[in-house]
Amino acid sequence: MKKSVATIRDVAAAAGVSTATVSKFVNATQRFSPAVEARISSVIEELGYRSNPMAQSMITGRTKAIGLSVLDITNPHYASVVKGANRVAQDHGYTLLLVDTEETPERERQLLEALSRRVDGMIVYSRTPEEELGWLLALDRPAVFFGRPDLIKLPAVASDDQLGAYMVTRHLLSQGHQRYAYMGFSNSRRDRERMAGVREALDAQGLELNVFDAEAPTAAAGEKLCSAILLGRQPPDALVCFNDLLALGFMKAAQVLGFRVPEDISVVGFDNIQFGSFASPALTSVDLHSEHMGAAAMRKLIATIEGNQAEALTVINAQLVLRASTAARA
Amino acid sequence: MKKSVATIRDVAAAAGVSTATVSKFVNATQRFSPAVEARISSVIEELGYRSNPMAQSMITGRTKAIGLSVLDITNPHYASVVKGANRVAQDHGYTLLLVDTEETPERERQLLEALSRRVDGMIVYSRTPEEELGWLLALDRPAVFFGRPDLIKLPAVASDDQLGAYMVTRHLLSQGHQRYAYMGFSNSRRDRERMAGVREALDAQGLELNVFDAEAPTAAAGEKLCSAILLGRQPPDALVCFNDLLALGFMKAAQVLGFRVPEDISVVGFDNIQFGSFASPALTSVDLHSEHMGAAAMRKLIATIEGNQAEALTVINAQLVLRASTAARA
DNA sequence: TTGAAAGCGCTAACAA
DNA sequence: TTGTTAGCGCTTTCAA
DSSP, rough: OOSSSSSSHHHHHHSSHHHHHHHHHTSSSSOOHHHHHHHHHHHHHHHOOOOOOOHHHHSSOOOOOEEEEEEEESHHHHHHHHHHHHHHHHHHHHHHEEETTTTTTHHHHHHHHHHHHHHHEEEEOSSOGGGGOOHHHHTOOOEEEEOOOOSSSEEEEEOHHHHHHHHHHHHHHHOOOOEEEEOOTSHHHHHHHHHHHHHHHTTTTTTOOOEEEEESSSSHHHHHHHHHTSSSSSSSEEEESSSHHHHHHHHHHHHTTOOTTTOEEEEEEEEEOOOGGGGGOOEEEEOOOOOHHHHHHHHHHHHHHOOOOOOEEEEEEOOOOOOTTTTOOO | OSSSOOOOHHHHHHTOOOHHHHHHHTTTTTTTHHHHHHHHHHHHHHTTTOOHHHHHHHOOOOSEEEEEESSOOTTTTHHHHHHHHHHHHTTTOOEEEEEEOOTOHHHHHHHHHHHHHHSSSEOOOOSSGGGGOHHHHOOSSOEEEEEEOOOOOEEEEEEEEEHHHHHHHHHHTTTTOOEEEEETTTHHHHHHHHHHHHHHHHTTTTTEEEEOSSSSSHHHHHHHHHHHHHHHSSSEEEEEEHHHHHHHHHHHHHHTTTOOOTTTOOEEEEEEOOOGHHHHHEEEEEEEEEHHHHHHHHHHHHHTTTTTOOOOOEEEOOEEETTTTTOOOO
16 A cells, blocks of 8 residues: 555556656647557556646646635625636636635735735735735736726726716616715725716716715615615615615615605615515616626636736626616606 | 745845755744844845745645535525635635536536645535545545535535424414425435425325426526416415525516415525525525534534544534515415 | 755656 | 656755
8 A cells, every 4th residue: 555645656657657758648748659658547547646736836837726806705796706707717727716805804915825826817806905905916926906906007807887877877867866875885996986977977967965885785784774864854765875785785674664665765786686686676786797797807817827918907888777676756 | 136936045045044944934843043033034024035835735735725615606505605614714724715616517526626636625515426426535635525425424514404394394384384385406415305304294294295396596497487386287375495596586486477475375495595585575494504504514624634533424403584475374 | 053955746858 | 759857945854
């Protein structure tokens, strides 16, 4: 009985050839005489040999793995991003390694630093201010960023948040809504853009925007903020939420408070997560094509890794998905 | 200008010590004279040296990473499992590397084989029949399995699916429901247990169970099956679904068909995903404590890796969560 | 307290 | 067509 796992040396010895021969055969970088190939094959089979990817990577400098970090995998938006990225990775022969930073910056850095040397490149979904992201560049690995970097020189994928927000607000205006509120999540980079889009549309009509800020981009936070919004002095008749989770939470709480959506208040969110369509009323949302974003980021990263030119910023377009949570005013 | 990343040799040279000294210092396995330590520290700082985890792992045989494979990360049940596992991993200084097998067995094997040599152990959520899982054992890595293995000798974490199903069916019985249907997903290991629990409760009352089988454990599949269930000759007044996604899809389609839940039919699911509470009516569900399952699996794996004894099978208990999708019959 | 030297499992010139 | 040799970046005896 030898050691637990067979090495290339065991194979070489058993087949009566050199390790170099085995290596080349295994990696199909060279052909050998039928006799030799057959011998190696059968020995590999017999010993259950599999090459050690780490040893391999140490030499080649390539791992055929890509890291992706997201903020919270229980948020369907991120789950979709992962889906898209995973598909493209598979198609190109890469393994996607996912890490969940749980919205914690320290954890994020720690995880990414640990990950960076184990992968050929990374896709980063982060909330950390760009000024504090120096360490990411210092990792010196190909990377793709979600968002629109100002300072940081990294290829990026973004969605057109501002236009999406503008579109949905235009729609609400056309439905005759009068009093607008925005439930934001100022911790996110994208919050500004979304709010700006809403403002852009309202300003043109000389309308005000009442802003509320959620403590997290979650349904629970949306529920929590509901009473402050609905039971204030001048409750809105239209509410734009930073994302669908907030909107879902808000709607649930609103119904508990005895308000009707959309009769009393129209509600919209962002991301178009599938669960929005199971809510009642079904949620109107701005679809930012999460899955496309993931796929685009992965394509960009792989292009970068393989030395192909990739444009610095890819913008995915936004699309308004109308459902029952918004309705025209009489 | 040297090569892009500093190695231990660069540090040793710059500090005028040997690589062995640097190694021991970096890993805190030995103390040195203040002068030497200070010199090494400053050089490390200056060069931005970080040790290469791969080279390290090659020697020590440990990676401080754990792999987790799930079937579909967009399913909130799996997302919760990941959450639980991630927390525990972090707490023990491990990095969780997640892979999504997308319900594809070939992909699963490929991903896991690639992963196995890069991690200290793996947690596997699989749909592959145990007979075809020989390769998993052959990987010869510590592993924890979700479910109740019969043949395979692997530590495992399971939930009490049968009891959960029994409980919810007992509840439906107590509410006076007469005609029962089960929307299953026979592809899953757990389907049998859940169906058995339902049958166990019904048999005691001499009641029949009408079984339908979904093609996937998704909301879309639930929608698809709805008409066959509701527009049949003897439509049920109570439906137990394999999971919440199927139940959510079913409820949506039922409403489109003009049926009322729970007046015409009571609906229950499994997993207690958060989105069940945003549906209308809110979904009654059997909570299998997904997050606990992930945490328990990770604890068990880490115990195994670190050589501590762990019991073979951990069973997480089930809990009935009553909401508005079920109601008593007149 | 410090360092020399031997590898971990593998690939990549280069020789034969 | 096959093999020799020199490492990749690091840890770990063992000796100084």
